[in-house]
Amino acid sequence: MLFAALSLAVNALAAYVFARLDFKFKGLLWVYVITTMFVPGMAILLTSFIVVNKLGMLDTLAVLVLPGVASAGHMFFIRQFYLNIPLALEEAALIDGAGRIRIFTGVFLPMSFPVFVIVGIGSYLAYWNSFVWPTMTITNPHLFQIMQYLYTFRSERATEMGMLMAGSALSALPTIVLFLIFQRHIISGIKISGLK
Template sequence: MAFATTTSPKSTTGLRRGERNGRIKIAGVVLITVSLMFPLAWMVIAGFKGKTEVLRSPFQFFPDMWDPKNYRAIVQDPQFVRAMLVTFVGAVIFTVLSIAINSMAAYALARLDFAWKRFWWVFCIMPMFIPGMAILLTSFVVVAKLGMLDTMAVLIIPGVASAVQMFFLRQFYLNMPMAMEEAALIDGCSRWQIFVKIFVPQSAAVFVVVGIGSYMAYWNAYVWPILTITNPDLIQIMQFLGNFRSDRGNEWGLLMAGSTLAALPTIVLVLFFQRYIVNGVRISGIK
């Protein structure tokens, strides 16, 4: 016997609605991706344009002739290369110190009991609610009085302790099981040994998130280096690009090439660690 199968009108309508919603979501993702990538793509392509092509009217996305001379010229510029290297070294030092200091502070605030703990916790996270520009002048006065101007220390030390990163790490440490810590204390481990041998190894994903945040904050800094650095040997990359027009005139193609190369390390870093970033945000336990 043959059995005929029929599809109800409701199920057919549901399938069509599901397909329509899927297409809308795909179209939305494509639209968002294009809107986000368009400025980056234009910057990369503008590096291949001549001096008068970048700001041509009417707008032209692709150059008349693809010429990498701007990229060759900026790579051969000793000031640009020095700025990239100095900024990279500073960013690495800043990132390492930021992870170390904020993780130790977060562990103490999450796991240790000491006098005035609640007060110190509020004191530490208070900078989260104060705009950086509001204390820019007072910060400059402090570092000037300390004789830190025109040194790498003025770029690294003032921003190492971060309320946001301290809060982020503390939330992660609060969600770690107490049993491991209690077992380590019974075995005779000190608090420092517990932090180094138990908490640090399990914090790799969160450290990646904090580290990339620190690296990008240092790499993209512009206002603070402009205020505190005048030594040509310590010029930061964003400071170099910010002064480009006054130093080089209207070399827009050269500026776009330099901006592309300046953005490249951060893009590579984020792409390389993207899996750890997602995992770190997922397990951070922020509510």
């Protein structure tokens, strides 16, 4: 949940900047950010490992959270939503004396809940289901991800398929509960993304 919350904060702020603020080289910078969507994660896996190794982040919680926080896809999704918020709301807040931070927290954030649900669940699922990156960067069993536990369980008890299936079902349970809780918001978020 820490990863999803941090990802939402970073991507929402970046999306707001790209959607509403004007600054030099904005278009060029946006193209650069969007281009990263087309680079597969596996293509930069080795270089990412070298970077976190040189930063001394191996076997820490930071190596699981920080490298994947900013996502061009999530920025793009939130930015598209922000571009469709009427400019009159922002202008009214500016006339009332609100600054950019106040406009973001008072106008944009309350309207963003359905989009945040979609992006937050996407971030959560990416973190929850990750296997290759945690296996490369984590050797401390106390920091293992759920998929690492399942893999370790499978390698140690290869013949106990019933136990492995029970573990797999239990690992899927939080995701199922999350979808059931936010089902209505997921549907409205999909409708928003389809209509805009």
